[in-house]
Amino acid sequence: xxxxxxxxxxxxxxxxxxxxxxxxxxxxxxxxxxxxxxxxxxxxxxxxxxxxxxxxxxxxxxxxxxxxxxxxxxxxxxxxxxxxxxxxxxxxxxxxxxxxxxxxxxxxxxxxxxxxxxxxxxxxxxxxxxxxxxxxxxxxxxxxxxxxxxxxxxxxxxxxxxxxxxxxxxxxxxxxxx
Amino acid sequence: xxxxxxxxxxxxxxxxxxxxxxxxxxxxxxxxxxxxxxxxxxxxxxxxxxxxxxxxxxxxxxxxxxxxxxxxxxxxxxxxxxxxxxxxxxxxxxxxxxxxxxxxxxxxxxxxxxxxxxxxxxxxxxxxxxxxxxxxxxxxxxxxxxxxxxxxxxxxxxxxxxxxxxxxxxxxxxxxxxxxxxxxxxxxxxxxxxxxxxxxxxxxxxxxxxxxxxxxxxxxxxxxxxxxxxxxxxxxxxxxxxxxxxxxxxxxxxxxxxxxxxxxxxxxxxxxxxxxxxxxxxxxxxxxxxxxxxxxxxxxxxxxx
Numbered sequence: 001x002x003x004x005x006x007x008x009x010x011x012x013x014x015x016x017x018x019x020x021x022x023x024x025x026x027x028x029x030x031x032x033x034x035x036x037x038x039x040x041x042x043x044x045x046x047x048x049x050x051x052x053x054x055x056x057x058x059x060x061x062x063x064x065x066x067x068x069x070x071x072x073x074x075x076x077x078x079x080x081x082x083x084x085x086x087x088x089x090x091x092x093x094x095x096x097x098x099x100x101x102x103x104x105x106x107x108x109x110x111x112x113x114x115x116x117x118x119x120x121x122x123x124x125x126x127x128x129x130x131x132x133x134x135x136x137x138x139x140x141x142x143x144x145x146x147x148x149x150x151x152x153x154x155x156x157x158x159x160x161x162x163x164x165x166x167x168x169x170x171x172x173x174x175x176x177x178x
Numbered sequence: 179x180x181x182x183x184x185x186x187x188x189x190x191x192x193x194x195x196x197x198x199x200x201x202x203x204x205x206x207x208x209x210x211x212x213x214x215x216x217x218x219x220x221x222x223x224x225x226x227x228x229x230x231x232x233x234x235x236x237x238x239x240x241x242x243x244x245x246x247x248x249x250x251x252x253x254x255x256x257x258x259x260x261x262x263x264x265x266x267x268x269x270x271x272x273x274x275x276x277x278x279x280x281x282x283x284x285x286x287x288x289x290x291x292x293x294x295x296x297x298x299x300x301x302x303x304x305x306x307x308x309x310x311x312x313x314x315x316x317x318x319x320x321x322x323x324x325x326x327x328x329x330x331x332x333x334x335x336x337x338x339x340x341x342x343x344x345x346x347x348x349x350x351x352x353x354x355x356x357x358x359x360x361x362x363x364x365x366x367x368x369x370x371x372x373x374x375x376x377x378x379x380x381x382x383x384x385x386x387x388x389x390x391x392x393x394x395x396x397x398x399x400x401x402x403x404x405x406x407x408x409x410x411x412x413x414x415x416x417x418x419x420x421x422x423x424x425x426x427x428x429x430x431x432x433x434x435x436x437x438x439x440x441x442x443x444x445x446x447x448x449x450x451x452x453x454x455x456x457x458x459x460x461x462x463x464x465x466x467x468x469x470x471x472x473x474x475x476x477x478x479x480x481x482x483x
Contacts, residue, residue, distance in 0.1 A: 057428045166431075167468055 004029040004154050008036040010044025012154075023049040027155040033131055039082055040066070040074070040125040042161055055155075056162040065121045074125035080109030082116065082124065084160060085132030086150055091139045103152075103160030108132075117167045131157075179365050182285050183209045186216070186278045186292040186317070189251045193293040196328040199472060200291040201258040204265070209288075212266045213255065214281050216274040217247055244269050275316035287323050288481050294329035294466050315463075318446050323481040324358050328472045343371045343439040345430045345465070348402060351445035355476040356407050359443035363416070370417040371437055372407055374399045375429035396421045427464035439471050446475040 004026040005013040012019040014026055033041075043066040046052045046059065053059045082105060089100045106113035107127075116124060134150035137143065152160075185200035187193040204211040217239065237243060248267045252259060259265055270277045282290055294314055318325045344359035346352040356372075363370035376395055378387065399421045411417065418437075422429045434442055446462045466473045 057425045061428070061432055 002029050003032050005032045005034055006037055006041060006045060007034045008038070008041050010041050010046075010048050012045060012049070019049070021049070023052055023154075027158075028153050030151045031131070031154045031157045033129060037129050038126050039129050039161075041129065042158070043125070046158075052158060055158055056166070058166040059162055062121065062162065062165055066125065069122040069125055072126060074122050075127055076107075076119055076123040078110070078119075079107030079114055079127070081128035081130055082106070083108045083113070083130050083132040084152065084157060085135065086152065086156075087135045087137065089137045089139065103156055103163070105161055105164040116164070119168075121165070121168070179361065180207045180209045180289045182212070182287045183289045183291060184212045184214050184278070184282050184285060184287040186214050186274075186281075186290060186313075187251070188293075189215055189247075189254050195331050196291050196293040196326075197255060197258060198331075199326065199328045201255075201262050203289070203291070204262055210264075210266070210285075211262065212268055212281065212285055212287070213251060214278060215247060215251055215267075215269045216277040217244070217269050217271045239271055274313040275320070278313070278317050279320045282321055282323060289323055290317060290321055290325045292317065292325065292327060294327050314466075318462075318475040318477065322478050324443075324474050324476040326472055326474050327466050329466060330470050339366050339368045339440040341371060341437050341439050341441075342368045343373055343430070343434045343437065343442045344407075345373050345375070345426075345442060345444045345461075346403070346407070347426075347445070347461075348374070348406065349445060351477045353406070354479040355443050355445040355474075356410075357479065358474060358476045359441075360407075360411060360414070362441070362443075364414055367416070368440070370411075370414075371433070371439070372403050372417060372419045373430065373433050374403060374421045375426035375433075376421060376423040377426050378423050392423055396423065427461045427468075430461070430465055431468055434469060434471065439469075441472055441474060442469055443474045443476060445477050 003014075004019070007013060012023060012026055014029065019026055043063065046063060053063060084103065084105050086101065086103050089102075091098050091100065104113075105116060107116045107119075108114075108130075131152055133147045136146040136148060138145075180203055183200060183203055185197065187197065200211060200213075203209060217237075247269050251267055251269075268281060270281070272280075278290065278292075281287075292314055314325075314327060318327070339362075342359050342363045344356055346356065359370060362368070376392070376399055378392065400419055403419050403421070408417070408419065420433065422433060430442065430444075433439070442465060444462050444465065462473070462475060466475075
């Protein structure tokens with residue numbers, strides 16, 4: 001109940017039925033990823049439900065890149081998959097105590113989570129995509145870190161992924177001229 | 179072109195990319211480089227205790243402490259200092275942005291180089307925090323010289339710059355930014371891309387505008403670029419004029435990525451606001467946050483005309 005499932009081909013399923021053309025009603029639902037979902041599935045979802053492309057001004061650009069990318073084999077060897085996770089930071093000092101919640105999209109595999117911003121989309125599209133845990137970090141006299149199971153809704157899932165992708169940049173050009 | 183450069187640093191890894199550019203510039207232009215660190219705020223009035231800007235701890239401020247900080251900076255930048263020749267290291271106590279601006283005035287700097295943040299941020303975290311460090315914003319607002327903001331690794335930098343993107347909103351401050359971009363492009367033989375993003379959302383305010391109207395506005399913006407900027411470029415012909423419609427910061431970033439921009443030059447305020455009253459315009463803030471290349475914020479004509 002109140003769960004929307006993302007299939008490998010980008011179709012959304014709610015209560016066992018495919019979502020036709022009302023994806024906005026699903027934005028607040030808990031998202032579940034079916035087995036085999038890749039980053040490409042997210043773009044396929046946006047292709048199927050174009051209204052979702054209006055959630056972020058960068059999405060049309062990334063949709064163009066996705067359409068130009070090869071239909072398969074868009075992977076990189078540096079990590080095994082991509083994990084979407086959430087972080088809650090409690091910062092007690094310096095400054096006013098505050099709590100911040102944000103999402104991350106990172107490569108996971110060999111060692112510690114790695115930044116994906118230096119990889120072109122065409123090396124990420126077919127990487128398996130998973131939902132990760134919630135990291136709870138407390139900054140005080142010591143830094144404490146905990147990990148919990150959590151749920152993500154469809155909105156934060158799409159928005160968090162596109163926010164992270166909007167940081168992708170042009171190191172390719174720099175490296176070519178170096 | 180850059181006779182005197184100030185590199186404002188926290189002496190931590192968050193300034194490493196900016197350090198790379200600052201030392202690179204010194205090497206290329208044989209500039210006088212001052213490595214400047216603001217130690218922190220006096221805890222009150224003329225108190226000898228300062229609140230360290232990096233740790234937040236109270237420290238007793240005397241000459242020994244200042245020497246210790248300088249020594250720490252020397253150790254941190256030992257490799258670059260060994261290759262760079264003479265570099266002055268200066269520190270002072272006070273609010274960081276005021277001290278940086280004071281130092282820039284004192285040394286009559288032609289350029290301030292700094293990082294965007296005082297700490298390393300995750301991309302997700304930046305949306306809930308001040309996107310660009312408040313010190314950087316205040317320096318960019320008050321500086322009479324261009325401020326080069328380096329927040330991401332830059333492997334080529336000014337040695338090999340070949341594409342300079344100048345983003346304009348046709349404001350008075352944008353003209354100062356143009357002068358800087360043009361002079362730099364001419365100096366290093368780079369291609370100058372004169373770019374304007376037509377912010378359609380702010381123009382039609384709810385009304386639907388036709389494709390013909392958009393095209394007419396684009397043509398008008400092109401003419402304006404030709405009249406205001408191209409006419410000032412004498413016989414310099416290594417340039418391109420481009421006008422795109424959309425959300426300005428998205429379009430500038432897209433354009434910079436498509437043209438392999440090595441540097442983005444912009445003025446840092448909204449069109450209507452006087453530079454004295456402006457804080458960092460949201461367009462520049464978003465561009466600084468995401469640009470893979472350095473961003474130069476130029477707000478006044480003092481050092482570029």
